[in-house]
Amino acid sequence: MRPVxxxxxxxxxxxxxxxxxxxxxxxxxxxxxxxxxxxxTPVVEGYATLEAAVGKALExxxxxxxDMDGSLLALRPEMTVPLARLAASRLAGEPGPHRMxxxxxxFREQASLRGQARQFTQAxxxxxxxxxxxxxxxxxxxLVEALEAAGLGDFTVGIGTVRLLRGLIDAARMPExxxxxxxxxxxxxxxxxxxxxxxxxxxxxAVGEALxxxxxxxxxxxxxxxxxxxxALCGCGDVLTEFRELYALLDAAGHAARVTVxxxxxxxxxxxxxxxLEAYAPGLGLSLGGGGRYDRVLAEFDAPAPAAGFAxxxxxxxxxxxxxxxxPCIRPLDAVLGGGDAPAVFSxxxxxxxxxxxxxxAVGRDGLDLVREAERVxxxxxxxxxxxxxxxxxxxxxxxxxxxxxxxxxxxATWGDRERGERR
Amino acid sequence: MMASAARxxxxxxxxxxxxxxxxxxxxxLLVRAGVDIGELADPGRQLVIGTGxxxxxxxxxxxxxxxxxxxxxxxxxxxxxxxxxAGLEVTELADLGFGECRFVVAEPxxxxxxxxxxYRHLGVIRVATKYPRIAERHFAxxxxxxxxxxxxxNIELAPLIGLAxxxxxxxxSGRTLAENRLRITDEVLASTxxxxxxxxxxxxxxxxxxxxxxxxxxxxxxxAEGERDS
Numbered sequence: 001m002r003p004v005x006x007x008x009x010x011x012x013x014x015x016x017x018x019x020x021x022x023x024x025x026x027x028x029x030x031x032x033x034x035x036x037x038x039x040x041t042p043v044v045e046g047y048a049t050l051e052a053a054v055g056k057a058l059e060x061x062x063x064x065x066x067d068m069d070g071s072l073l074a075l076r077p078e079m080t081v082p083l084a085r086l087a088a089s090r091l092a093g094e095p096g097p098h099r100m101x102x103x104x105x106x107f108r109e110q111a112s113l114r115g116q117a118r119q120f121t122q123a124x125x126x127x128x129x130x131x132x133x134x135x136x137x138x139x140x141x142x143l144v145e146a147l148e149a150a151g152l153g154d155f156t157v158g159i160g161t162v163r164l165l166r167g168l169i170d171a172a173r174m175p176e177x178x179x180x181x182x183x184x185x186x187x188x189x190x191x192x193x194x195x196x197x198x199x200x201x202x203x204x205x206a207v208g209e210a211l212x213x214x215x216x217x218x219x220x221x222x223x224x225x226x227x228x229x230x231x232a233l234c235g236c237g238d239v240l241t242e243f244r245e246l247y248a249l250l251d252a253a254g255h256a257a258r259v260t261v262x263x264x265x266x267x268x269x270x271x272x273x274x275x276x277l278e279a280y281a282p283g284l285g286l287s288l289g290g291g292g293r294y295d296r297v298l299a300e301f302d303a304p305a306p307a308a309g310f311a312x313x314x315x316x317x318x319x320x321x322x323x324x325x326x327x328p329c330i331r332p333l334d335a336v337l338g339g340g341d342a343p344a345v346f347s348x349x350x351x352x353x354x355x356x357x358x359x360x361x362a363v364g365r366d367g368l369d370l371v372r373e374a375e376r377v378x379x380x381x382x383x384x385x386x387x388x389x390x391x392x393x394x395x396x397x398x399x400x401x402x403x404x405x406x407x408x409x410x411x412x413a414t415w416g417d418r419e420r421g422e423r424r
Numbered sequence: 425m426m427a428s429a430a431r432x433x434x435x436x437x438x439x440x441x442x443x444x445x446x447x448x449x450x451x452x453l454l455v456r457a458g459v460d461i462g463e464l465a466d467p468g469r470q471l472v473i474g475t476g477x478x479x480x481x482x483x484x485x486x487x488x489x490x491x492x493x494x495x496x497x498x499x500x501x502x503x504x505x506x507x508x509x510a511g512l513e514v515t516e517l518a519d520l521g522f523g524e525c526r527f528v529v530a531e532p533x534x535x536x537x538x539x540x541x542x543y544r545h546l547g548v549i550r551v552a553t554k555y556p557r558i559a560e561r562h563f564a565x566x567x568x569x570x571x572x573x574x575x576x577x578n579i580e581l582a583p584l585i586g587l588a589x590x591x592x593x594x595x596x597s598g599r600t601l602a603e604n605r606l607r608i609t610d611e612v613l614a615s616t617x618x619x620x621x622x623x624x625x626x627x628x629x630x631x632x633x634x635x636x637x638x639x640x641x642x643x644x645x646x647x648a649e650g651e652r653d654s
Contacts, residue, residue, distance in 0.1 A: 114490075158627055189515040189623055218630055262627065282628045285495010 008110055008118030015330065020121070020314055022328035023321065024103045027123045027146040027312065034142055036101035036125050041082040043105070047072040052300045053081040055270055063107040063118065075107035079124055080271075080294065080309055087128045088301035096129020096305065103314070117315065124291065124311030128298070131306035133245035136275040136293060139308045140250055143279060144258045147288065150317060151326040155281045155288065158262035161243050162272050162292075164214060164227060165263075167236035172207040174200075182211065186266050191215055206233045215264040221247055223261045246275065265290075271297050277310060281320035288316050333379035334358045334410040338365040339386060348385035355407035359383075368397030380411040437478050437632050440492065440500035442485040446617055449522040450501045456643040459636070489514060489620075498625035499633055501640075505594065505615040509555045515626050517637040518619040520644040524596070527558060527612035531590045532583045533605045549589045552582030559592040562612045580604040 005011060012020065044065070051058050054077070062074040076082050079102050087098055103123040110116035125142055127135055140159055147155050165186055169179040178197065185193040197203075198211035210230045217223050224244055231237045250259050265276045271294045278290035291310025298305045321327045334357040339345050342363050352359045362373050366384055371393055374382035382393040383403065390403040441450050441464065454461050462475035464482075473480045481497055488502040489510035503523055507514065529551075552573045553559040563570040573588055580600060582588040592612060595601055601608065619640050621633050 115494075156627070189513065192516045192519045192618060195519075216634060218627075260627075264626070278627075280624050280627045283495075285493075285622050285624055287624055 006118075007112060008116060010117070010119075016318075018330045019328050020318060022330060023150045023317060024121075024123055024314060026149040026151070026328070028101065028103060030146045030149045031101040031123075031125050031142065034099070034125075034138070036099040036142075039083065039086065039100045039102060040104070041076070041079070041086055043075055043107075044073045045076055045082055045085070047074045049085055049301075050074055050077070050081050053084060053271055053294075053297045057270060061108045063109045077108050078106050079104065079122060079311060080126060080291070081297065083126045083309070084128065084294070084297045084307060085301055087126075087305065087307070088298050088303035091128075092303050097135075098128045099125065100128070101125045121314040122289070122311040123314060124289070124309060126307060126309035128307040128309075129305045130308075131295070133242050133249060135306070135308055136242070136246045137249035137253070139275070139291065139293075139310060140246070140259065140277055141253050141255055143277060143289070143291075143310050143312070144255045146312060147279060147317070148258075150321065151328060152281065152288075152317070152320055153324050153326060155258070155279055155320070156260050157258055157277055157279045158218075158260050158265045159246075159275065159277045160261070160263045160265035161240070161274055162276055163239045163243075163274055164231060167231060167239035168207055168210050168214065168234055171234040171236045172203050174202055178203075183270070186215065187270060189266055204234070210234050218260060218262045218264060220256070220261060221251075223263070227263055242274070275308060279312070281323070283323055284316060284320050286313075286316055288320060289313050331358075332412050333360055333377055334412045335381040335383045336360045336362045336370060336374045336377060336379045337383045337385055337390070338362040338370040338373070339384040340364055340366065341385065341387060344387050345385040348383075348390045351407055352383075352390070352410075355410065356413065357407070357410040358412065366397075367393070371395060371397045435477060436474070437499065437629060437636070438481065438497045439478060440481045440483045440488045440497040440502075442488055442500075442502060442506075443482050444485055446485065446501065446503060446523045447482075449617065453501075453520060453522070453640060453643055453647065456647060457636070457639040458643075459639075486510070492620055492622050495622050495624065497622070498629060499619065499621045499636065501617055502620055503615050504613075504618055505555065505558065507618060507620065508561075508613070508615075509557050511557055513623055514620045515623050516618050516620050517626075517634070518641040518644070520617045520619055520640060521648050522644065523617035524614065525594045526596075526614045527555070527562075527592060528595055528598075528601075528608045529562070529590055529592055529610040529612060530580075530601050530606040530608050533607045550587070551590050551592055552579055552588035553592040554579055555592060555594075558612060562592065562610075580606055 047062065047064060050062065061077045064072060064074050067073055083100055091098055103121065105119055106122050107119050110118050127139055140157060144157055169182055178200065182194065182197050185197060194215060195212055198208040213230060214227060217227055224240060224247060228237060228240045231239055250256055265278050272292040273295040274293035276292035279288040281288055289310060289312035293308040295306045298307055337345055337349050337359050345361060345363050349359050349361060360377060360379065362370055365373060371382045384391050384393060392400045392403060394400040441447065451461060451465050460475045462473050464473050464480050467473055467482060471482050483491060485503060485506050488500045489507055489512045491497045492500050492514045493512035501520065505527065548569045548571055550573060551559055551570045552575050554575060556572045556574045559572050575582060579591045579593045582591055583606065584604065598608060619637050626633050
């Protein structure tokens with residue numbers, strides 16, 4: 001047989017894997033600098049656990065499986081619920097807030113013939129046990145800084161709050177089914193249906209007008225004021241107090257230019273209770289990532305606590321980086337090390353690595369053959385280890401200068417500077 | 425999916441226009457909204473038509489939701505029926521009112537045993553349609569067990585040759601159904617053309633997308649008024 005990966009799953013080979021690793025590392029460094037600590041959770045969760053938090057959206061997204069006991073399991077479709085579960089169980093007795101980070105695989109079921117992947121890698125954080133504008137601002141700032149650290153030049157982060165829509169729904173004093181219709185239309189990004197519901201009999205004029213305008217409000221701090229006025233007319237002007245503080249904090253952190261206030265930000269998971277955020281790069285038809293505040297999820301697990309977080313899709317980020325010519329550059333190998341004297345090769349390789357060299361072994365190879373090997377793996381040098389010394393080969397495969405003692409700095413160390421020089 | 429950050433000439437808004445029944449109404453509406461449509465009205469065999477700041481893609485109606493959801497185009501005009509059937513994530517910005525059609529359930533006029541009777545007896549009925557998702561949703565909402573048979577055209581044939589007990593299909597006047605001795609038993613939904621956008625394009629090109637939505641909605645309202653008056 002000729003084996004293939006199942007539909008929607010794929011292998012990632014050397015160059016791409018190295019680039020993804022570099023982008024993930026840059027993001028992880030930002031999370032780490034903010035004091036977020038790594039955690040790992042199982043790839044599978046009980047279906048009921050996920051369902052309690054995610055609700056009906058899980059039906060179409062979960063990659064389900066049965067184990068031998070007949071338990072219904074699902075591959076995690078995201079990391080928020082697993083980390084909420086972890087916080088509600090293993091960390092239940094510990095004082096918070098908990099700051100957690102991850103870069104890991106998540107899985108979503110997809111119908112066939114849609115060209116969709118079923119496995120993604122997400123880099124994200126969860127801040128569990130902290131509420132208020134400061135916690136929200138921390139999450140937004142982290143997303144901005146993470147994307148900047150990954151090398152992305154052109155992007156915006158849209159921030160909004162679901163409290164505004166909820167406030168308007170409450171202010172309408174309409175039957176519950178109407179409110180559900182409004183929420184569903186918002187999740188489906190169906191402004192036509194939202195307009196229709198806003199004009200239904202019994203909806204107060206002010207609320208109807210607000211429902212038509214709010215999802216289209218987008219801009220800077222002035223938009224918060226505009227939304228505040230609209231909400232005040234509906235008698236729910238206080239729903240934006242915290243949001244205003246959040247924006248002021250982002251401004252103070254110097255992130256206001258990256259952030260767009262957008263009360264039309266809708267997330268497809270319906271567990272959000274406050275802040276929602278989403279990152280966009282021009283030309284990419286899908287958001288880079290997003291998240292928000294989900295204060296009720298932990299209550300579902302009998303450990304109520306406020307929580308917020310986000311995830312960035314590494315696949316989408318890599319596409320955006322490539323579009324903007326900002327794919328991470330991968331440092332080449334310093335040398336391939338050959339020679340017929342195997343003990344000499346091993347001993348020389350150890351000395352080189354101790355001096356910071358990245359060295360690939362080619363025991364038994366020498367001359368032009370070794371130079372070709374160096375070219376194939378794009379190493380900076382072809383070296384041959386002999387008893388007591390290491391000799392450089394020239395491009396024709398002839399012995400040239402012996403390597404100096406003590407061992408010099410690895411040639412690829414200055415590579416980043418050279419690369420930048422060439423780009424200029 | 426590996427998103428298709430399709431390269432396009434910078435600054436151009438890319439729009440999918442459905443060929444077929446909605447094409448003329450779409451072109452007329454674009455003109456009324458003051459959009460420079462270039463050669464779109466008479467495209468010959470071209471599928472891509474560039475104008476100053478727009479790029480039009482002439483597309484099969486059922487493919488349009490895919491183009492929009494995956495970012496191949498920024499905006500499009502598409503029938504609500506097609507959008508529902510695709511079930512993809514697109515932002516629906518305006519109801520343009522034209523291209524009206526309705527989905528109905530129909531069965532043979534002279535069915536020897538009524539479908540209800542069949543259902544009571546067998547607990548399941550077979551339904552032929554071009555729109556399996558819409559059909560499934562309709563019957564699921566009513567708690568009726570159905571087996572959906574997907575066909576690609578001439579749905580009204582299915583009951584005549586014994587493939588299905590009922591059909592779910594689009595009708596404008598009901599004439600084709602009557603000619604094939606089918607009677608309408610239930611309304612599923614009404615559909616009109618919608619102006620839709622890629623959820624990210626709404627954010628990254630917000631002024632142009634929302635501006636176009638407003639102009640098209642206004643032009644559609646003016647046109648509908650004119651048609652009522654005449």
